Amino acid sequence: MTVESTTSDIDVFEIAAQMRWHALPDTFIVDSIAAARYSAGVRGLLALWLASEGDPEQQQEVIADLQEVIDDLRRSARPVTTVRFDDLDAIASDIMAFKNALLSTLDERGITFTELSKRTGMPVPSLSRFFNTASMPQRSTLLKIAKAVELSAVEVSHPWSY
């Protein structure tokens, strides 16, 4: 199938079927289709995902990109906190320490990314990006993980989550 830049609704549904064949979480696929109605950029990412067939690494990165955009489009409240530049390096270290501790908890409980993906509905590439980058964690992501592994909201709270 050829996917043009102006991906049509039919193309989107065909891509969704392909994603299901790739065993991506149903929640993610449904959210992607919904986001595609609002965003030409999302349709572009869907087209890029399909065009990257045979390149699993690229496809996984696109999946993580799509989840980011879905989360952005869904957000209702936005933080207004400003950050001091001189604090940024310490914040990055603190965030990575927090994520590594959370990852250790998952390891101790024998929960793999594949299992966490099933429990949260978040694609494995999104989880991988979440744990491997020093980006500020979204509270909605932390709460999904907490629910999936039976941690309390307090246990996944972080001063720079938003």
Next chain:
Amino acid sequence: MRIIITQWGLDSYLDLRNKNVFSRADYFADIRPAVLLLRDFPTHEKFSQSGFWSPASGIGGVVRDGFKMKWHNIGPGRVQLRLAVAMFEGRAFLCDAYVKSDPKLDKRMMTKLEARLDVIRLDRHIERGEL
């Protein structure tokens, strides 16, 4: 032109610094001064230099209102650093920054910029300050 630091830009800074892609000294010597030129967009001569600034091109072709700023051989790894910039309603939004390791990564990030622009137009983005 106002220069807006988005959550995506801030997250990029945090991650690139955490991975030591560039130092604080690199930031103050090379990155920040270049970004501040956006205040004089589009009149400053640097914006006509393709080695410094170019329109974004994603899977669907040129991304409307999307651009990228470029640094060559920066940081201890002498990498190609890119900053995706969305220009919208007289403001420059600093979006994702990344190391251009190959052309397909660049294509993906520019396609992603198109989606970022949609989020900005829908006013769902997060602003963390101005430069």
